Amino acid sequence: MAKIAFLGLGVMGFPMAGHLALKGHTVTVYNRSAAKAQAWVEKYGGASAPTPRAAAQGQEFVMACVGNDADLRSVAFGEDGAFAGLAQGAIFVDHTTASAEVARELNAAAAANGQGFVDAPVSGGQAGAENGALSIMCGGDREHYARVEPIVAAYAKAVRLMGPAGSGQLTKMVNQICIAGLVEALAEGLHFAKCAGLDPQAVVEVISKGAAQSWQMENRSKTMTEGKFDFGFAVDWMRKDLAICLAEARRNGARLPTAALIDQFYAEVQAMGGSRWDTSSLIARLER
Template identity: 80%
Template sequence: MAKVAFLGLGVMGYPMAGHLQKKGHEVAVYNRTAAKAARWVAEFGGISRPTPREAAAGREFVFACLGNDDDLRAVTLGADGAFEGLETGAVFVDHTTASATIARELHALAKAGGKGFIDAPVSGGQAGAEAGVLAIMCGGDPAGYARAEPILSAYAKASRLMGPAGSGQLTKMVNQICISGLVQALAEGLHFAKRAGLDPHAVVEAISKGAAQSWQMENRHKTMIAGEFEFGFAVNWMRKDLAICLDEARRNGATLPVAALVDQFYADVQALGGGRWDTSSLIARLERDSAAPKP
């Protein structure tokens, strides 16, 4: 068992930190809203600390799950940042979906101070975090990853080192690129089934055991058909992730026409007031357009 810290108790971090405590690790938590950290301690045990530096002090591993690059810099750097409390030989594991650029930047700073840094974004959403079955894609030094991997098993179904610093973030970008196209295709398919007079539930039952099958189809088709989106991974966050993907594509020369188009479709969903809706709400845009009077 290890002494660990967890920084950021959002919809993902809260249950992830809980799994670490349940597995017997000694967990210190930090959250920008102290009341949430107090609630976590009341539910799981462990201790809370008022700053990232104090949470990281004396810990073998420090985990973070935050919103974006700016949040990550705010928590790691500066006089009260976690890197000030991180001891020589400790490993910082970042689960934030962020840019590969900041992953490389923080890896270099950590390494210069004799510490480890692993970029380790996750896939599986809130449900995966709560069930402890996330997929984790990692970048960094093999020695640091080998030390962290047994701790990650507290909430991971699978984890893999993909390469040097930034490789975990790049792999998560691939994940989001693929999801964006899949969800749009599923939205169009279900929309088409409705307009064609088919029972969309029966359609999914017929095609879901064949080549069209996907996690999105299995887990989102019912709520998409019902027009229910008040849950899951928010459109606002998906647009943040796609912006990272498109920025990296401009840097490495990749061509992402579908991802760029779906990003604009998500902008339409935001305009409908769906910024906090689940990403499967792409179908709402199609339903709106089909319902509009034709000239």
């Protein structure tokens, strides 16, 4: 059993930290909203800390799951940041979906202080976090990863080292690029089915047994048809992720015409008032 700090108790971090506690690890949590941290302690035990630095002191591992690059830097660096309290030999594990650039930045800072770093973004959404069934793609030193793997197994169904620092984030970018294309294709297919006078769910029942099957079809087609989007992964978050993908593509020369187009479709959804709708709300812009 390990001594762990967990920074960030959003819809993903709250249950992820909970799985660590349920596995018997000693967990100290930090959240910008102290009330959320207190609610976690009341549910799972453990302790809360007033700053990332205080949470990190004396821990073997520090996990972070926050919003973006800026949020990550704010909990990692500075006088009250986690690195200021992290002991030599401890490992910082970042579950945030962030840029590969910030992953390399944190890795360099950790190495300079005799600490370890693994970027470990996750896929599987809120349900995956709650059920302990996330897919985790990691980047970092092989030795550091070997220490991290049995810890994150508390909330993972699949964990894999993809390469050096930043490789986990690059793999997550591939994940988001693929999801964007799948959701748009599903939205267009369901929209076409309605316009053609077909029963969309009857169509899905047939084609989901063939080559068109996908997680999105199995889990989102019914709610898309019903126009229900008040759950899941928000449009704002997807646009943040696609911006990271497109910025990285400009650096590495990859061509992402479909991802760029769907990013603009999501901008239309935002303009419709759907910033917090689930990403499956792409169908709403087709049915305006």
